[in-house]
Amino acid sequence: MSSVSIRKIRKSFAGLTVLDSVDMEIAPGEFIVILGPSGCGKSTLLNVIAGLDDCDSGQIVIDAVDVSGLEPSQRGLAMVFQSYALFPAMTVRRNLSFGMEVAGTPKATIVQKVDWVAKLLQIEALLDRKPSQLSGGQRQRVAIGRALVRSSSICLFDEPLSNLDAKLRAETRVELKQLHETLKSTMIYVTHDQIEAMTMADRVAVMHKGRVEQFAHPQSIYEKPASLFVAGFVGSPAMNLLEGSLDGTGCFLVGLRSISSSAYPFENPSAGEAVLGIRCEDIGIVEPGSPDSIPAQLAFTELLGADALGWFDCLGKRMSVRLGVDAARSMAKEVGLRFDMAKASFFSAATERRL
Ligand SMILES: Nc1ncnc2c1ncn2[C@@H]1O[C@H](COP(=O)(O)OP(=O)(O)O)[C@@H](O)[C@H]1O
Ligand SMILES: [Mg+2]
Incomplete structure (x- = not known):
C-alpha cells in the first residue's frame, strides 16, 4: 500500500489550461474515483501521475518520494487503459507474462503469477487464446490481469468499463471492488459514470474544467454538494x-x-x-x-x-x-x-x- 500526494499540478496544451492547480492527498489503500464529464482533464491527470505526460508545474509524491522527474517504469504503478491495449498477436498468457519477461522476472515466478491472476479473474480457460478470440468483457479482464501481475501497490484505471454493456459493467464493478478488498492496493479510478463513483469509491474527486470541485466521501458529495456543478452532475435524476x-x-x-x-x-x-x-x-x-x-x-x-x-x-x-x-x-x-x-x-x- 502506498500513499499518493498530488500537489498543485498545472498543465496546459497550447495555451489551454487542462489541469488548474490540482491537489489531492490519497491515503495508502484508498479507492479513489476521479469523476467528471468528458474533457475535464481526468485522463491527463492520470497520465501525469503515471509519468506518461509531463506537467507544467507541481509535484507527484509517492510514499514521501517526489517522483515527478522519474520515468513511468520507475514509479512502480500499474495502469489499465480504456482501450485495453492488448498485444493482438500474443496469447492471453503471453500478454500477461510479457511485462515480467521484459523486466527479467525469473521464469518460475512468472508462471506462478500468471496462474494466480488467471484464477483470481477466472480467465484460466482463455490463456491460450488471442485477444481477437475474446469478448469485450474477457479482454477487459486480461487488461486488468496484466496490470495486477506487476504487483504494484498503486493501480491506475482509465474508464476501464466504458466499452462494456450495462449488465457486464455492473458485474465487473462489484468484482473490481472485491479485488480491491483482496489486494488492498491504492487504486485511482477515472470515470464519467457517477454510479461507478458512488458504488466503488472510498472518496470521490469531482472534476470540472481542470479543477477539483469537491473531494469527499460519496455520500457527502450526494448529500452536501460543494458547488452548483457537483449538485447538477451527481445524482439521477439531477x-x-x-x-x-x-x-x-x-x-x-x-x-x-x-x-x-x-x-x-x-x-x-x-x-x-x-x-x-x-x-x-x-x-x-x-x-x-x-x-x-x-x-x-x-x-x-x-x-x-x-x-x-x-x-x-x-x-x-x-x-x-x-x-x-x-x-x-x-x-x-x-x-x-x-x-x-x-x-x-x-x-x-x-x-x-x-x-
Ligand atoms: N495531447 C493533447 N494535445 C492537446 N490537447 C489535449 C491533449 N490531450 C488532451 N487534450 C485536451 O485536454 C482536455 C482534457 O482532456 P482529457 O484529460 O483527455 O479529458 P477526460 O479524460 O476528462 O475526458 C480536453 O480539452 C482535450 O481536448
Ligand atoms: Mg479520458
Whole structure:
C-alpha cells in the first residue's frame, strides 16, 4: 500500500489550461474515483501521475518520494487503459507474462503469477487464446490481469468499463471492488459514470474544467454538494434547482413565493441571489394550500419498477419528486409540494459555492 500526494499540478496544451492547480492527498489503500464529464482533464491527470505526460508545474509524491522527474517504469504503478491495449498477436498468457519477461522476472515466478491472476479473474480457460478470440468483457479482464501481475501497490484505471454493456459493467464493478478488498492496493479510478463513483469509491474527486470541485466521501458529495456543478452532475435524476434570493431573515424568495430557510444548516450564511437545490426524495406531496407548501401541477409520472418519479410544474420549473408506485398511479393533478429544508442545499448565485 502506498500513499499518493498530488500537489498543485498545472498543465496546459497550447495555451489551454487542462489541469488548474490540482491537489489531492490519497491515503495508502484508498479507492479513489476521479469523476467528471468528458474533457475535464481526468485522463491527463492520470497520465501525469503515471509519468506518461509531463506537467507544467507541481509535484507527484509517492510514499514521501517526489517522483515527478522519474520515468513511468520507475514509479512502480500499474495502469489499465480504456482501450485495453492488448498485444493482438500474443496469447492471453503471453500478454500477461510479457511485462515480467521484459523486466527479467525469473521464469518460475512468472508462471506462478500468471496462474494466480488467471484464477483470481477466472480467465484460466482463455490463456491460450488471442485477444481477437475474446469478448469485450474477457479482454477487459486480461487488461486488468496484466496490470495486477506487476504487483504494484498503486493501480491506475482509465474508464476501464466504458466499452462494456450495462449488465457486464455492473458485474465487473462489484468484482473490481472485491479485488480491491483482496489486494488492498491504492487504486485511482477515472470515470464519467457517477454510479461507478458512488458504488466503488472510498472518496470521490469531482472534476470540472481542470479543477477539483469537491473531494469527499460519496455520500457527502450526494448529500452536501460543494458547488452548483457537483449538485447538477451527481445524482439521477439531477437535483431540482430553483433560482431566487435569500432575504437575510430566514426566507428564500422565488418570485412572489417565500420558502422558510430556517431549518437549513447554513455553513456560510449570506443574503442575496442564491440557488436552492432539493433532491427528489426530499420533497413531500401534501394537499394543495397546506401550510409551508408550494402549489404544483402534475405533468407526468414515470414508473421505475421499485418506485416512481412524479414530474411537477412548480414555480416555473419542472421538478422531480420520488413517489411510491401506488401514489404515482393515483396522483392528483393539483398538489402541494413540501420541501425538507434540513436536507436541502443553498448555493451562492455569484460564486456557485455551497452556503
Ligand atoms: N495531447 C493533447 N494535445 C492537446 N490537447 C489535449 C491533449 N490531450 C488532451 N487534450 C485536451 O485536454 C482536455 C482534457 O482532456 P482529457 O484529460 O483527455 O479529458 P477526460 O479524460 O476528462 O475526458 C480536453 O480539452 C482535450 O481536448
Ligand atoms: Mg479520458
